[in-house]
Amino acid sequence: MSRKLEKGFIQLYTGNGKGKTTAAIGQAVRAAGYGLKTYIVQFMKEYPYNELNSLKNLSDWITIEQVCKDDFVFRKEKPPQEEIDKADNALIKAKDKMCSGSYDIIILDEVFVSIYFGLLKTDTILEFINGKPENAELILTGRYAPQEIIDQADLVTEMKEIKHYYTKGVLARRGIES
Amino acid sequence: MSRKLEKGFIQLYTGNGKGKTTAAIGQAVRAAGYGLKTYIVQFMKEYPYNELNSLKNLSDWITIEQVCKDDFVFRKEKPPQEEIDKADNALIKAKDKMCSGSYDIIILDEVFVSIYFGLLKTDTILEFINGKPENAELILTGRYAPQEIIDQADLVTEMKEIKHYYTKGVLARRGIES
Numbered sequence: 001m002s003r004k005l006e007k008g009f010i011q012l013y014t015g016n017g018k019g020k021t022t023a024a025i026g027q028a029v030r031a032a033g034y035g036l037k038t039y040i041v042q043f044m045k046e047y048p049y050n051e052l053n054s055l056k057n058l059s060d061w062i063t064i065e066q067v068c069k070d071d072f073v074f075r076k077e078k079p080p081q082e083e084i085d086k087a088d089n090a091l092i093k094a095k096d097k098m099c100s101g102s103y104d105i106i107i108l109d110e111v112f113v114s115i116y117f118g119l120l121k122t123d124t125i126l127e128f129i130n131g132k133p134e135n136a137e138l139i140l141t142g143r144y145a146p147q148e149i150i151d152q153a154d155l156v157t158e159m160k161e162i163k164h165y166y167t168k169g170v171l172a173r174r175g176i177e178s
Numbered sequence: 179m180s181r182k183l184e185k186g187f188i189q190l191y192t193g194n195g196k197g198k199t200t201a202a203i204g205q206a207v208r209a210a211g212y213g214l215k216t217y218i219v220q221f222m223k224e225y226p227y228n229e230l231n232s233l234k235n236l237s238d239w240i241t242i243e244q245v246c247k248d249d250f251v252f253r254k255e256k257p258p259q260e261e262i263d264k265a266d267n268a269l270i271k272a273k274d275k276m277c278s279g280s281y282d283i284i285i286l287d288e289v290f291v292s293i294y295f296g297l298l299k300t301d302t303i304l305e306f307i308n309g310k311p312e313n314a315e316l317i318l319t320g321r322y323a324p325q326e327i328i329d330q331a332d333l334v335t336e337m338k339e340i341k342h343y344y345t346k347g348v349l350a351r352r353g354i355e356s
Binding site: 003005006007009011013015017018019020021022023024025026027029030031032033034035036049050051052053054055057058061104137150153154155156157158159160161162163164165168170173174175176178 | 183184189193195197202205207208209212214228229230231233235282315328331333335338340341343351356
């Protein structure tokens with residue numbers, strides 16, 4: 001059964017701890033169970049994030065698009081113009097999904113990291129927020145959320161790392177971290 | 179395709195912010211996409227959490243059980259013995275799933291709230307942790323994590339509420355908060 005939100009808010013998950021992307025994914029899964037449709041854009045997360053495989057089973061409710069590589073970060077370079085254009089186009093597409101009413105929840109995953117590394121501009125996201133229809137929920141995730149965007153959000157959670165096994169030398173594990 | 183974890187850790191999500199349960203659910207969904215099986219016990223969360231509906235689509239990978247009501251809290255009473263027994267039995271069952279190797283990840287959702295309200299004992303959970311096989315991942319969530327359990331965890335994230343729309347008088351919304 002398909003339903004609609006009465007009123008949508010802006011949720012923001014930031015901080016250096018684990019759980020930002022998984023919280024957003026879990027939120028989409030919960031919403032799907034109620035009959036709400038979610039459109040997810042994952043920035044800088046091409047392959048091999050395994051949520052992609054699972055969400056195929058919920059494709060009536062959840063659409064997920066991955067956009068932009070993150071290899072320029074590892075090369076310690078500015079993002080190539082081609083990637084900046086891709087990020088902007090992904091936002092235009094997401095805005096269309098949000099405004100057309102075909103989706104109830106829009107998730108921009110790792111949007112703040114994308115701003116931090118120069119793929120997107122804070123102003124572009126503020127404009128995106130500004131265009132949010134009353135009954136759409138917007139979820140933004142990533143480290144380094146700019147204060148101007150925090151100011152616009154209704155719900156802000158900081159995932160704060162208290163203890164992490166990375167400090168014990170454990171590497172990211174497939175199926176867990178990606 | 180079914181896979182196994184090489185080494186499992188203890189993840190803990192606590193704090194007063196939103197995203198603890200959804201992070202655990204999202205983790206299970208991601209893990210399923212990689213071929214890992216998850217067994218979830220949700221304490222004090224009977225109906226109408228909508229993740230239940232969605233996870234049916236991933237039932238080859240994710241099993242979810244809900245146990246114990248939370249109405250005694252609202253009545254400001256101690257938990258009835260019947261509910262304490264249910265909680266203990268749910269743990270015994272979860273331990274069996276964890277130790278048999280039929281599941282790679284065990285999630286005890288809202289386990290800390292259950293300790294806080296007297297449904298479970300800290301010692302019982304420490305014992306549970308102690309019985310974790312090397313290759314099982316254990317994820318514990320809920321406000322009020324006791325320090326003794328934090329000490330045993332490998333990864334601890336505090337979901338810290340920075341801003342919440344509850345303070346604006348917004349009530350919990352179906353499909354979003356439940």
